[in-house]
Each structure stands twice: as C-alpha cells, then as structure tokens.
Amino acid sequence: MSDTPIIAIVDDDEAMREALLDLLDVAGFSARAFDGADAFLAEYVATPFDLLVTDIRMPGIDGIELQTRLRALGSSIPVIFVTSASDAPTLARAREGGAFAYLTKPISDECLLHQIHAALGRDDD
Amino acid sequence: MTEAANIPTPGASMAWWEFDMSAVRALIEALPAEEPIERELAEQLIAGIRVHDVNAVAAYLVGPFGGRDAMVGESVGRFWPTESQAVLAELLVALVNDQPEHRPRSHGITSLMLSDAGMTVRLKPDVTDIVEVTVRGIIHDHRSRWSLRASEERYQRLIQHLPYALVQVDATPMDPVFAALRRDGVTDIASYLAANPALVQQARKIVSVTGANRDAVKLFAAPDTEALIGPIGYLFAASPTTPHRLTIAHFEGRRSYSELMKLQRFDGEVRDVQLSATFPTAPERLDVTLLSFEDVTDRLSTETQLRRLQADHARAARISTLGELATSIAHEVNQPLSAIVTNAETSLRWLSRDDPNLPKIEQLTRRIADSAHRAHEIVQRIRAMAVRHAPERLPVDINEVIDEALLFTRHDIDSRSITLLVEREPCLPLLGDKVQLQQVIVNLLLNSIQAIAQAGPKGRIELRTRADGHEAFVISIRDNGPGIAPENLDRVFEGFFTTKDDGIGIGLAICQSLIIAHGGSITASNHSDGGALFQFSLPAAAET
Numbered sequence: 001m002s003d004t005p006i007i008a009i010v011d012d013d014e015a016m017r018e019a020l021l022d023l024l025d026v027a028g029f030s031a032r033a034f035d036g037a038d039a040f041l042a043e044y045v046a047t048p049f050d051l052l053v054t055d056i057r058m059p060g061i062d063g064i065e066l067q068t069r070l071r072a073l074g075s076s077i078p079v080i081f082v083t084s085a086s087d088a089p090t091l092a093r094a095r096e097g098g099a100f101a102y103l104t105k106p107i108s109d110e111c112l113l114h115q116i117h118a119a120l121g122r123d124d125d
Numbered sequence: 126m127t128e129a130a131n132i133p134t135p136g137a138s139m140a141w142w143e144f145d146m147s148a149v150r151a152l153i154e155a156l157p158a159e160e161p162i163e164r165e166l167a168e169q170l171i172a173g174i175r176v177h178d179v180n181a182v183a184a185y186l187v188g189p190f191g192g193r194d195a196m197v198g199e200s201v202g203r204f205w206p207t208e209s210q211a212v213l214a215e216l217l218v219a220l221v222n223d224q225p226e227h228r229p230r231s232h233g234i235t236s237l238m239l240s241d242a243g244m245t246v247r248l249k250p251d252v253t254d255i256v257e258v259t260v261r262g263i264i265h266d267h268r269s270r271w272s273l274r275a276s277e278e279r280y281q282r283l284i285q286h287l288p289y290a291l292v293q294v295d296a297t298p299m300d301p302v303f304a305a306l307r308r309d310g311v312t313d314i315a316s317y318l319a320a321n322p323a324l325v326q327q328a329r330k331i332v333s334v335t336g337a338n339r340d341a342v343k344l345f346a347a348p349d350t351e352a353l354i355g356p357i358g359y360l361f362a363a364s365p366t367t368p369h370r371l372t373i374a375h376f377e378g379r380r381s382y383s384e385l386m387k388l389q390r391f392d393g394e395v396r397d398v399q400l401s402a403t404f405p406t407a408p409e410r411l412d413v414t415l416l417s418f419e420d421v422t423d424r425l426s427t428e429t430q431l432r433r434l435q436a437d438h439a440r441a442a443r444i445s446t447l448g449e450l451a452t453s454i455a456h457e458v459n460q461p462l463s464a465i466v467t468n469a470e471t472s473l474r475w476l477s478r479d480d481p482n483l484p485k486i487e488q489l490t491r492r493i494a495d496s497a498h499r500a501h502e503i504v505q506r507i508r509a510m511a512v513r514h515a516p517e518r519l520p521v522d523i524n525e526v527i528d529e530a531l532l533f534t535r536h537d538i539d540s541r542s543i544t545l546l547v548e549r550e551p552c553l554p555l556l557g558d559k560v561q562l563q564q565v566i567v568n569l570l571l572n573s574i575q576a577i578a579q580a581g582p583k584g585r586i587e588l589r590t591r592a593d594g595h596e597a598f599v600i601s602i603r604d605n606g607p608g609i610a611p612e613n614l615d616r617v618f619e620g621f622f623t624t625k626d627d628g629i630g631i632g633l634a635i636c637q638s639l640i641i642a643h644g645g646s647i648t649a650s651n652h653s654d655g656g657a658l659f660q661f662s663l664p665a666a667a668e669t
Contacts, residue, residue, distance in 0.1 A: 015464035015496050022489060023471045057456070084459045105463035109470035 005050035005120050009033040010040045010066065011082070012058040016105075020053065020082075027113050037061035041069065049077060051119050053112075056083040056090060064090070067097040078119035082107055138239075140183035140260040142176065144201060146221070147254040149173040153221045160218075167214035172202035174217075177255055186238055186264075209234040209244070216246045217256065239264060284336075290344035290418040293336035294357060296375060296404070297412045299328055303376055314376040318369055325369050329358040335412070344398075344418055346390040360416070363389035367400065375404055375414075388418060397422045432536065457503045461496035468493045517558040520666060523590060523598065524549050526559055530566035531588075537574050543584035550591050552598040553665035557643050562663075565636045565647075569602045569659050572632060576606030576657060593662060597645075601660040608651040617649045636661075 017033040034040040056063035078100040229247035239262025364386035374382035577584035647661035
C-alpha cells in the first residue's frame with residue numbers, strides 16, 4: 001500500500017460526488033470520482049485503488065452488484081456504502097457481499113472519515 | 126300397435142268400454158227405472174261392475190299405468206271418474222230395467238277431461254250381461270287423468286321438499302276489489318294506495334295463506350303447517366310496507382315480484398329473507414299465488430364482512446401507494462440534502478484550519494445553496510405531479526361528482542357512525558375534470574373523517590353545494606372535529622405540512638392544486654360553532 005492511498009468514489013449524483021471529493025481532499029486523501037460502476041470498472045484495471053466509497057441505487061450496475069463483480073475479479077478492496085437505501089434486505093445483501101461499512105445519507109463527515117481510516121488500516125489522526 | 130299410437134291426440138275422440146254386469150244384475154233389477162240414484166248406491170253399483178274390455182282412448186284417459194291389460198277384470202269403480210258416476214249408474218239402471226226393448230240410452234256428462242262430453246250405453250246383442258259404453262267428447266288436455274294426478278302429486282311433493290320456504294296464498298279475494306278500482310278508472314295504483322292506505326290493510330286481512338311447505342314451517346319456527354294457514358298479515362309483521370308493494374305488483378298484473386325483507390318468526394327472531402312472489406295467470410289455478418322466502422341472513426352478514434374487507438383492502442392500497450410515494454419523495458429530497466450536509470461539514474473543516482481556503486469555502490457554500498434550490502425544485506415537481514395531466518374540460522354535474530365521492534367514502538363514514546348531512550342546490554354545470562374534482566371531495570371528506578376520529582364519537586359532516594350567482598358555485602365541507610389550530614390556518618395547503626402522525630401532508634396541497642387548475646379557489650377556516658370548514662368555489666360553464 002502506498003503512502004497516499006487512492007480512494008474511488010462512485011455516485012450518480014454529481015453534487016454528492018463533488019461534496020465527497022472535497023471532504024476527502026480537506027481530510028488529506030487522494031480521491032477520484034466516477035458517475036457509475038461502468039466508468040469505475042473501466043479505470044479499475046489501470047489504477048490500484050485502495051478503497052471504494054459507493055452509492056447503491058444507481059442506473060445500470062448498482063453498488064452491491066459492483067462489489068460482487070470486484071470479488072469475482074479476485075479483488076479484496078474494502079467497500080464502504082454511502083446510500084439513501086436503509087432497508088434491512090439491502091443492508092443484508094451488502095454485508096453478505098463483504099462490505100466494510102454501510103452509512104446512510106446524509107452521512108456525518110466524522111463517521112465516514114473514521115470508517116475510511118479503519119478500512120485503510122490507519123489510526124484516526 | 127305401438128304405445129305412441131295409443132295416445133289420443135287432442136280433438137274429438139271416443140272412449141269405448143264393455144262392462145261385465147253379471148255381478149250387479151240382481152241389484153239393478155231391484156231398483157226402479159228412471160229415478161235418481163243416491164250417490165252411495167251409484168258408487169256401490171259401479172264398484173260391482175267389471176271391465177270386460179276397453180279401447181286405447183279409455184285406457185289412456187282414465188286407466189292406470191299398464192293400460193288396458195291392467196283394467197280388464199278390475200272393478201269399473203276404480204277407473205270411472207267420480208264426477209260422472211251418478212249419471213252412468215242411472216243410465217245403466219234405465220237400460221237394464223227397460224224391459225223388453227232395452228233401448229240404448231244417452232246423456233251428457235260433466236267431465237274434467239273432455240268438453241261437450243256425452244255417453245251412450247247399450248246392451249251388446251247376443252251376449253249376456255255385457256253392456257257397451259261409449260263416451261264422446263273433445264279432449265282439451267292430451268294428458269291422461271293418471272298422468273295429471275301423477276303430475277299434481279309430483280308438484281305437491283316438489284313443493285313440499287323444495288329447499289325454499291314456500292307459502293301458497295289465495296289472492297283471489299282481491300280480484301273484485303281490483304275490478305272495482307279499474308271500473309272507477311284507477312290506473313296509477315301507487316298513487317291510489319298512497320291516498321287510500323286502508324286498501325292494503327284490507328288485503329292483509331282478506332288474502333290468506335292456504336298452504337305451506339316443510340321449509341316454510343321451519344323458517345317461521347311454526348309448530349306445524351296449520352299454524353301458517355290464515356290471513357297473510359303475519360307474514361309481514363317485520364316488514365310492514367311489503368304488502369303495499371305486493372299489492373301494486375298484483376294490480377299491475379305483473380307475473381312476479383321480489384324484494385329483500387325482514388321476516389319475524391313465531392319465536393320473535395327476525396331474519397333477512399328474499400321474498401319472491403309469483404302471481405298466477407290463466408290457465409293456472411288463479412287461487413294459487415306462490416310466495417317463496419329465502420333466508421339470506423347469513424349471506425348478508427358475509428357480504429357485509431366482505432365489503433368491510435374490501436374497504437380495508439382499498440385503504441391498505443391507498444396507504445401503500447402513499448407509502449411508496451413517500452419513500453421515493455424521501456429518496457429524491459435526500460440526495461441534495463446529503464450533499465448539503467457534507468459540503469457544510471467540509472466548509473467547517475476548512476474554517477477550523479489556521480489557513481482557511483476561502484475560495485474553496487465560497488465554492489462549497491455556493492454548492493450548498495444550489496443543492497438547497499434543487500431540493501425545493503423537487504418539492505415543486507411533486508406538487509406539479511399531483512396535477513399530472515391538464516384537467517379535462519367537459520361539462521360536469523357537480524352533484525353527480527359528489528354522489529360518486531360519497532360512494533368512495535361511504536364505508537369510512539358508516540363504519541364510524543358519522544352522521545352525514547348533504548344539502549344541495551341545483552347547480553349550473555361546469556367545465557372540468559370529473560375524476561380530479563372527485564379526488565378533491567374524497568380527500569376533503571377523508572380529512573374530515575380523520576379529524577373526527579381524533580375528536581371521538583358523535584361525528585358529523587355537513588356537505589353543501591350552493592349556487593353563487595350565475596358565475597360560480599360553492600361547495601363546503603364542515604366537520605365537528607377539533608378544527609384547525611389558528612397558527613396552522615395559513616399552512617394547511619402547504620405541501621408536506623401535516624399534523625397527523627402518519628401523514629405526509631400532500632392531500633390538501635393536491636386539492637389546492639386541482640382547484641386552482643380548474644380556475645377556482647379553496648379556503649380553510651374554523652366554523653364559529655367548532656370544527657373545520659373547507660370551502661371551494663368553481664366557476665360555472667359559460668352559457669352557450
């Protein structure tokens with residue numbers, strides 16, 4: 001793992017993508033945002049992302065399906081879901097797929113950053 | 126000869142018999158000729174005569190199953206119709222005792238099976254004690270007496286065992302009454318009865334039950350059939366206006382009449398029954414009007430339950446639609462809201478630093494404002510969604526719309542024992558969308574019903590339509606619920622404003638959108654005597 005981990009953000013909502021990018025930036029992370037699972041997967045092969053922060057409800061491949069595909073590709077990248085969907089079945093599917101964390105929108109910045117640090121194996125600073 | 130060929134066709138026919146008189150010769154010779162014979166003696170005499178032979182017509186008309194073969198050698202008394210036994214006996218006595226000529230004798234007879242009937246008796250020449258009897262007449266019913274009797278028995282058995290309570294009524298005493306009314310020129314019997322209720326009272330006394338089957342005895346919880354025989358009044362003890370309608374149907378010459386009525390049993394219990402009356406027409410027996418009573422008490426209560434279930438289902442569907450709507454609204458609004466929260470928190474992080482990135486903070490703040498606007502747009506869009514289509518512009522009778530809206534809410538109103546008062550003035554037609562206006566009224570009624578439910582029992586809703594000059598009319602819906610808190614009066618039509626725990630506050634907002642789309646206006650207020658008062662006015666269609 002490099003010293004500056006690269007975090008991928010996948011969300012179809014532009015305002016949310018920008019907000020997350022700015023939050024991770026001010027917190028000292030390097031991040032790249034994608035407007036959908038397809039765009040992320042296209043980039044994934046070339047870029048060794050350290051963490052994935054993704055929405056669930058998206059057009060095309062949804063966040064949980066994206067996690068499944070990554071596992072199928074042999075990836076063990078930690079996945080943090082940031083979503084409006086808070087129903088039990090969706091939460092269960094996310095867990096079964098090996099999600100690292102599951103946060104419901106609107107998220108607290110502290111909470112997200114804490115989970116990111118934990119996922120990257122760092123202590124909170 | 127085949128059986129079919131033995132069946133006489135309707136029309137002129139002749140039955141032919143040969144009687145063996147040997148057993149009664151002595152009895153006849155002891156009797157004076159040309160004198161009336163007492164009935165008992167006639168029966169005794171005919172019982173002593175044996176059938177020597179008969180033709181197919183005779184066998185068919187009065188014979189038993191088995192025809193001629195079952196008759197020969199048997200007593201004539203077994204077969205000869207009662208109504209003409211006396212005439213037969215007199216002719217036979219006259220023939221035998223008319224020494225020495227033994228002239229043939231003829232006489233007209235009364236017959237239930239033949240018209241213009243007559244019979245002739247003569248001694249058969251060269252044979253001792255054999256008399257030839259011929260009966261001529263016109264067969265008007267091709268059925269034999271045996272088959273008629275069997276048919277009558279079948280009918281009686283059927284009536285007895287039908288799984289419906291059947292009561293046989295003799296309504297003929299009303300015939301002269303009706304005839305008199307017709308002579309007096311009465312044609313509108315309903316109006317006549319309204320003015321002369323005594324006639325129905327009279328019918329209850331003079332029309333009588335003359336028979337009843339097993340199920341009728343059971344339905345009425347009567348000790349036996351006899352208990353049901355008598356004036357019909359008791360049949361309608363729990364349904365006093367039924368005889369009125371029966372009388373109308375009978376007078377108008379209707380074949381049948383049916384209605385749902387209440388029936389009081391002999392033990393006092395009241396049941397719901399479906400009454401069906403069948404009035405006789407010629408050639409049926411005019412003294413037999415059949416009344417059937419089907420006990421539908423259980424079925425009705427099942428139907429009531431079913432209706433309640435359907436209403437529950439409709440309500441559940443309504444809630445789930447609103448629930449789904451609420452979920453998707455929540456999701457839509459949550460997106461910009463999440464961005465706002467994260468952007469605000471990021472701004473705070475920058476601001477807490479020693480070297481705040483002011484251009485970044487300005488950008489974040491701008492984004493916060495953008496997202497907030499976006500959230501507002503979503504809310505606006507939802508309100509617009511409620512008026513998804515431009516309303517139709519067709520002539521609408523608002524009173525008709527109200528009737529239909531009441532149908533939708535009838536169960537909710539009835540099941541809470543809410544008193545509903547509807548007062549309407551004839552209103553000019555308006556151009557509008559019937560379904561949308563219906564939605565407004567249903568929504569307002571449901572609102573009132575829910576408000577009343579919060580307030581407790583003795584609910585009351587008043588719905589009024591009032592013409593407001595030639596230009597418009599006003600519909601008001603007032604309830605006796607807790608009313609609207611004064612501080613909320615200005616806000617009730619706002620989207621997502623609600624005082625209900627489970628409400629999402631779009632009902633009245635939608636109502637307002639729809640009314641405005643119709644060129645009208647809606648107001649909410651509290652009535653001076655308590656309760657909420659919603660009023661909306663709609664412009665009348667321009668006169669063409």
